[in-house]
Amino acid sequence: VKRNPGEVEFHQAVREVLESLGPVLVKHPEFGTQKIIERICEPERQIIFRVPWQDDQGQVQVNRGFRVEVNSALGPYKGGLRFHPSVYLGIVKFLGFEQLFKNALTGMPIGGGKGGSDFDPKGKSTSEIMRFCQSFMTELYRHLGEYTDVPAGDIGVGTREIGYLFGQYKRITNRYESGVLTGKGLDWGGAQARKEATGYGAVFFLNEMLGVRDDSVDGKTCVVSGSGNVAIYAIEKLQQLGGKVVACSDSAGFIHDPKGLDLALIKQLKEVERRRIADYITARPRARYVPNGNLWDVPCQLALPCATQNELNGKDAVQLVKNGCIAIAEGANMPTTPEGVRVFAEAGVAFGPGKAANAGGVATSALEMQQNASRDVWDFAFTEKRLAVIIKGIHQRCYETAEEYGAPGNYVKGANIASFIKVAHAMVALGVV
C-alpha cells in the first residue's frame, strides 16, 4: 500500500489473491525464496503518455494514456484497453493483475497486461473517436507487436475503436500485422465468436457450476447488469439455454421486463444506434425503467454482473440471497466487493469469479491470434466449440484445485491458486529476470 499509494482497486485485487496463497507458499517454499509475490506485484513495465487530439470545434484536448505490461512469463502481454473517465493507474494495474491470472487459467501462451485512457467516449462524434484513437496509437505502437504486447477491447473500446487503432498501427509501421490487436472486424482479420466470447463464456462457466449441483440455466430467472458487449452476449446465451432474463442496465438506470428482455431490441439500441437503455421502454411500454435504481433488488435465481468493478456490494448480495439467488458468474472484472463475495460464500451460493468466468474473451482472442498467425479463418460453430471446451477446462482446474487445497466449491480460491502456481512455476524456470 505504501509503495503504490492511492491505487485502491489494485490493493483490493492483490489482497484478494494473496489471501488465497498461504497454503501454496507452505507447499512451495521456493516461491518465497524466489520472491515470486514481490515480483508479480511489480509490473514489468508501466507506460503513461500524453494523448493530445482536436475536437470537432477545433479545440485541443489532452487525455492520459496507459499501458501496464504486468508479466510476460507465459507469453506476450495480453489484455484490453479501457476508455472511461474513471481510468487512472490504479484501475489499469488492478485490471492487468487480474488479467495475468485469468490468462494463465486459459492454459494458453499469453502473459498479462492492460491499458486505456481517461478519455470519455460518451457524446463524442465518430470523427472525434477516430482522431483520439489515432493519437493514442501514435504513442502506443512502439510498445506493441504480435510477440510483444497485444491489446484488445474493454469498456468503451469495441470493434470500431479497434479498427481505428489498427488502421493507425498499420499506417505507422507499414505492416499488416493482424496479430497485434484482437477484437478486429470479421472482414479484416477478426475471429468468429470473439464478440460473443466473454458473455457466452460466463454463461458456460455458470452452467458448469450448476452442473456440479445437478442443475442448469434452463428455466431460471436471470438478471444481468450492464448492456455493453459482455452483457448482451451473456443475455443471448442465457436465452439460448432456456434462461429468462428479466433485467439489465447501464450507468444511468435499469430496465425490468418480467416477460423476458427483447434482445433484438437491445442490440438495435446499443450496438446500432448507440442509445441509452432507457429508450427500451419507448418500444416496449410493458417494461419499466428505473433511473438510478438498484438492479440487484430485482428477484432472480441467477445473477451476472457484467458492467464494472465494485458494482455489487455486501448489501446487494444479502438482497440477492434473500430473493433466492443460487449462482453468480462475474462477466465483469471484480464487480463484487469483498463483502459481497463473503456473503455469497456463507450462503452457499455458487460463485464464479471474473478471472475464471470471463476468461472466454481473452481465450478467444488467443484463438484470433492463432488464426492470424496461420492465415486461417475458422467458422463460428468450430470456434464456439473451442470456447466451450476451454471454459470446461477452466472450471475443472478451479474446482479440482479448490478441493486439493481444502476449500471444496470455492472457485475464488481455486482460480487464484491454480493460476498463481502456473505463473510462479514459469517465473522460477525463467530465472531472476
Ligand code: NDP
Ligand atoms: P462496454 O463498454 O461494452 O459496456 C459496459 C457496460 O457497463 C455499459 O452498459 C456501461 O453503461 C456499463 N458501465 C460501465 N461503467 C459503469 C459504471 N461506472 N457504472 C455503471 N455501469 C457502468 O464494456 P464491456 O461489456 O466490454 O465490459 C464490461 C466488463 O466486462 C468490464 O468490467 C470489462 O473489464 C469486463 N470484461 C470485458 C471483456 C471483453 O471481452 N469485452 C473481457 C473480460 C472482461 P454506460 O454505457 O452507461 O457507461
